[in-house]
Each structure stands twice: as C-alpha cells, then as structure tokens.
Amino acid sequence: MARAQYTLDLEAAQDDLLLLGQRVETAIGNSVDALQNRDFKLAKKVVEEDDEIDRLQIVLEERCIDIIAMQAPMASDLRRIVTIIHVGTELERIADYAEGIAKIVLLMGNEPPLKRLIDIPRMAQIGMDMLRRSLQGLVALDAKAGEDVAEDDDMVDALYQQILRELLGYMIEDPSTIQRATYLLWVAHDLERIGDRATNIAERAIYLATGQLPHFD
Amino acid sequence: MINIKFDGRRDGANVTHDAETSGDETQADRETILSTTNVNFWYDRAKALSDISLEMYKNQVTAIIGPSGCGKSTYLRLFNRMNDLIRRSRVQGEVCFRGLDVNDRSIDAVELRRRIGMVFQKPNPFPKSIYDNVAYGPTVNGYRGNMDELVESSLRRAAIWDEVKDDLSKSGLALSGGQQQRLCIARALAVSPDVLLMDEPCSALDPLATTRIEDLIHELSDEYTIVIVTHNMQQAARVSDRTAFFMVLDDGSGSLIECDDTQKIFTNPSDDRTEAYITGRFG
Numbered sequence: 001m002a003r004a005q006y007t008l009d010l011e012a013a014q015d016d017l018l019l020l021g022q023r024v025e026t027a028i029g030n031s032v033d034a035l036q037n038r039d040f041k042l043a044k045k046v047v048e049e050d051d052e053i054d055r056l057q058i059v060l061e062e063r064c065i066d067i068i069a070m071q072a073p074m075a076s077d078l079r080r081i082v083t084i085i086h087v088g089t090e091l092e093r094i095a096d097y098a099e100g101i102a103k104i105v106l107l108m109g110n111e112p113p114l115k116r117l118i119d120i121p122r123m124a125q126i127g128m129d130m131l132r133r134s135l136q137g138l139v140a141l142d143a144k145a146g147e148d149v150a151e152d153d154d155m156v157d158a159l160y161q162q163i164l165r166e167l168l169g170y171m172i173e174d175p176s177t178i179q180r181a182t183y184l185l186w187v188a189h190d191l192e193r194i195g196d197r198a199t200n201i202a203e204r205a206i207y208l209a210t211g212q213l214p215h216f217d
Numbered sequence: 218m219i220n221i222k223f224d225g226r227r228d229g230a231n232v233t234h235d236a237e238t239s240g241d242e243t244q245a246d247r248e249t250i251l252s253t254t255n256v257n258f259w260y261d262r263a264k265a266l267s268d269i270s271l272e273m274y275k276n277q278v279t280a281i282i283g284p285s286g287c288g289k290s291t292y293l294r295l296f297n298r299m300n301d302l303i304r305r306s307r308v309q310g311e312v313c314f315r316g317l318d319v320n321d322r323s324i325d326a327v328e329l330r331r332r333i334g335m336v337f338q339k340p341n342p343f344p345k346s347i348y349d350n351v352a353y354g355p356t357v358n359g360y361r362g363n364m365d366e367l368v369e370s371s372l373r374r375a376a377i378w379d380e381v382k383d384d385l386s387k388s389g390l391a392l393s394g395g396q397q398q399r400l401c402i403a404r405a406l407a408v409s410p411d412v413l414l415m416d417e418p419c420s421a422l423d424p425l426a427t428t429r430i431e432d433l434i435h436e437l438s439d440e441y442t443i444v445i446v447t448h449n450m451q452q453a454a455r456v457s458d459r460t461a462f463f464m465v466l467d468d469g470s471g472s473l474i475e476c477d478d479t480q481k482i483f484t485n486p487s488d489d490r491t492e493a494y495i496t497g498r499f500g
Contacts (some may be wrong), residue, residue, distance in 0.1 A: 003497045072451055074483050074495045211485030 006071050010080060013067065014139065016060050017084050017091075021135045023053055024095045025128050028194060031101035032124040035187060036117055038105070046102035050095055057092040061085055076208070083138065083208045087201050094131065094197045097190040104183050114170060114180040123159045123191040126152060130198035138205035146209070149202035150216040156195030163188040248275040249316075250412060250442045251296055251333075256310035257470075258291060260303065264470040265291045269310075271461055271473055278434060278443045280453035280479065283463035284494065288471025289446040292463070293414050295319075296444075297333040298326050314412070331358060334405030338417040340397035342389030342404070347372075347381050350389045350400055354408040367407060374440075375403035376433045395426025402433065406441075413437065415445040419452065431456050450495055454483045462491045 027046050034043035064085050067073060073081050130149045137145030167181040167188075199216055207213040251273040258266035266288045273279045281289045294300045295312045298319060312319050319329055331354070343350050351368045360367065368385070372378040377399040381387070389400050398418060405413060415434075419427040434443060434456045447453050453460050460483070461476035475488045486492050493499050 006497070074450065074454075075486055075492050077496050078484060 003071075006067075006073075009063075009067055009071070010073070010077060013060065013063055013084050014080065016056070016063070017087060018135060018139065020053065020056050020060065020088065020091050021131065023049075023056070024091045024098070025131055027053065027095050027098035028101075028124055028128050028131075031098040031105070032121055032187075032191075034102055034105045035108075036121060038108070038110070038113075040106060043102040043105040047099050047106075050099040053095040054092060057088045060088045064088075079208050079211065083204045086204050087135075087138065090197045090200050090204075094194050097194050097197075100190045101187050104186055108180070108183055111180055114177055114184060115166075117184075119159050119163050119166075120184065120187055120191065123156055123163075123188065123195070126156050126159075127191055127194040127198060130156075130195060131201065134198055134202040134205055137202065138208055141209040143206045143209040146202040146205035147214075149205075150199050150214075153195045153199045153216070156192055160188050160192040247277075249273070250275045250314070251444065252311070252313045253292075253295065254311040254313070256292075256295065256308065256312060258288070258295065258300070258309070259307045260291075261305040264468060266295075267466055267468070267470040267472040269471075269473045271476055273442065273444055274459070275442050276438055276440070277458040278438045278445060278456055279476075280457035280460045281444065281446045281463060282448070282450055282453050282460060282494075283471070283474075284465065284499075285448075286471070287463040287465045289463055290416050291471070293335075293416055293444060293446050296412070296414060297330045297335055299330075299335065301326065331408045332410050333412045333414060334408070334410035335414045335416070336398065336401050336405060336418050338420050340394055340401050340421065342392070342397050342400050344388070344390055346386045347389050347392070347400060348385040351403050351407045354404060358408055371403040371407040372400075374406050374437070375399045376429065376436070377403060393426070395422050395429055398422060398426070398430060399433065402430075402437075406437075410441065412442045412444065415443065417446055417448060420448065427452070450483075454479060462486075462488075462494060464490055464494070 027049065030042055031046045033039065034046065064081050067081055130152050133145055134149045136142070137149065164185065167185050170177045171181045203214050203216060249272045252271065254270050256266060256269045257264065269292065281292065283289055291300065295308060296314060296319065300306045300308065308320060314329065314333060317324065343353060345353065348368055351371050352364050355364065355367055369378060369382075372381060377396060380396060381392070381400075389397060392400060398421075402413070419430050422430065431452065434445065437443060438458075445453075445456065457479045459476060460479045462474045462482065463471050464474045466472050475482065475486060475491045477487065481487075482491065483495060486495065
C-alpha cells in the first residue's frame, strides 16, 4: 500500500486520542463516584492522574506536529490531524474539570451531605455518554452522530439550571448551607462545561466527516 | 485566409481590434480567458484526452495536476496549438482563447503564440546573449519602441534584472538553471502575452531556484493569467488559485476529474479519486 508508514502513523495518532478519551471518561466517572461516596482516596487518584493526562495530550500534539512537518498531509488526512490536535486539547480541559470536581470532594471533607445527589450523577452520565459518542462519531466519520451529541447538550444545560434553582433555594432558605451548596454548584458548573466541551468534540467530528465546521450554541 | 486577430492590450506588437469575448464570462469578477468544451484529442489513433470541459479565469493561477501520462502537457499545448507540430494529431471540440476557437482556420497561430506564451520544463534560452534572448520576439513582431527599455522591463518583471544587468551581452546559456528559466519567462513577457503556460517549470531546478520561480508566479498573476502543470502537489497548493485534477481513464486517455478552488481541493475534494491522489494513496 502506498504511504504505508504514514497511514500507520495517522492511525496510531487517532488510537492514542481514543485512549486519551477513555482515560478522561474514567476520570469524570471517578470524580463523581468520589463525590457520591465521599471517597477521598479515589478523589486523590483523579487529581494525581490529571498530570499524566496532561503529559499524554502534549505527546499526542507533538506527534501530530511531526506528521504535519514530515508528511505534508492533505485533504481528509489534514482534517484528521488538525481534528486530533483540537480534540486532544478539549479532552485535556475536560480532565481538568474532572480534577476540579475531585478537589471539591477533598474540600468538602466530612461535612454532612446537603442532599441526596440525583441530578449531578445524571449530568455526569450524559456528559460521559456525549464524550464517548462524539469520539465514536469521529472515528466512524459519522456527522449525524455528531449532531445527535450536540442536541444532548440541551439536557445537560437544563439539568444545570435545575440544580442552580434548587441550590439557590437551599441557600436562601438556610444561609448555613451556603458553603455546601456552593461546592455542589461548582461541581454542576464543571459538569455543564464538560457537556460544552463534548459538544465541541462533536463539532470536530462533523468537520472531519464533511469538511464543514458547524457551530452549535 | 482572413487573419482574425485578438484585441491588443499592451505595448509590443500592435494588433487591430476585431473579435471581442463575451459569451464565456461566468461571474462578474471572473472573466474566462481560456476554456475547452468537450475536447477530445488523439495522437494518430491513440486517444490522449477525453471530453474535457474546463474554464480558466483572468489573472488567476490554475494548476493542473495528475499522474504521469494523464494528458496534462497535451492539454496545455492545445491552447497555443503546439500540438499542430505533431504529425497526425487531431483535436475535436472547442479550445477557446477569449471566446474564440483557436483552431478556427481564421486564427493566426503566430499571433496566438505571442498572446499565449509558454515556459517549458527544461529551460531553453536561445544560444544568444541575454539581451538578444529577450529582444528577439519583439524584433520579429515588428516592435518599434525603445528596445533597451523593453528588455529591462521584461527582465525586471521576471525578477532577474539585478543579477544580469551588468552584462547583458553574456550568453543566456552561461546562466544557472534557475536564471535561465527566469530568462525564458522574461522572453515570453517581452511580447506582452495575456497568458503564460508553464509546463513543470521548476522540475529541473533546485529548491531555492524553485522558490524564486514560485514567488515570481505570485507576482505575475496580478497581470497575467497563468496555467501551470506540475507533479509537485505542494507547489500546486502554494502557487495556484484553482486546481484541476486529471486522471488516466481505462481507455488510456486522460480526463478531467475535478476542478475547484485550490483550498477546497487540498482540504476537502469532492471526488474520492482526487482525495486518493493528493493523499498519495495512488499515482
């Protein structure tokens, strides 16, 4: 096959992106599990592992730059390399949000829970699902999958608004809950941002498939 | 034979206005200078080009790319009728310059070749001085203006004046390959063409000389319409506004697969065959 090594290099870069995506998805799940179970050991693990995610993202980006410099990719190869670089950055930022949630768990300490968590885990599940499906759409060159993921961000935003109203209610009714409610508000905000970043990845999947970069509000 | 001549545009040999292009204009800001419509071409019985319809626009650089043997150079030579020099060659379909069919019996081929200049893969200066290389064409065409000024302006436009001005009596053959090619471009410019056809102008040159020619193409496209055949896809991407991809068909003839803005061709081509070629998967 012509350009066999080049093709292998491209595929390897994409495989590394998918592995990075799996690590980031795990980090989100672990951070919310740590929150629900007040598992400080798990929370510390998420914080520590964020450095490795940062390192892997940089290694991936450098590999892509090497391919650009030495192989002069064109057309869909070029879109793929550019997409990998962009999505790698998005994944690194999502991992930062997961780390942020884990740090909040450590800040909360042993304070009694404000309420039973229902919507926050739901937000996390949707976010993780969006991330997984956007990466699958990217690999499969499936623009429709990307569009579907973008629509799910509305659910994440709606849940965030719901949580916001509920927590404001707690704080207004009982000011002593302000600190605990604020922690949960930060968590919800991080999960809402994860939804936005997963939508960005979905946009890049559409770009890779079609050559057109959409923008979803 | 009635000599129908094209309208004169600049200094150089004066020609009288006659036919005016009109019907081939596409958009207000894109005037068609060269076009073919359903063109087929044969070398004797061997079909070399199949059903090619393509337009090239004023003051744009159009690159023609494709694998070896797909008819790129043959296509280029349609416009200045260089294929006439090949025995038993035959063209079918319209080949137009400013809306006029160049193969019409009324067309003056000499005048056509003045208006459509050509630069070849291997630089081919005349075995004459630098000055005479540039002055030859205008002299033959009856130029009566200041020849020294014309030679200087042509060499300047070809970005070689500063390197040769101190000794224009030097033989053109004594120049380096890259300088010879720029001298050939100056020679073509001296007769005030509308179009420059360039058939792999850099393939015999080193990278630095190639860069000089590419920079020159950028400058010249402000004034001239340029068509460049190249094997170097990165070059096509660097220098051209539009790119046409040719391919060999099953019958051995070449045909146009896709033509579009260069940015589109190299980021998101419409045809899978174009994608396969420019990503190096075949060709």
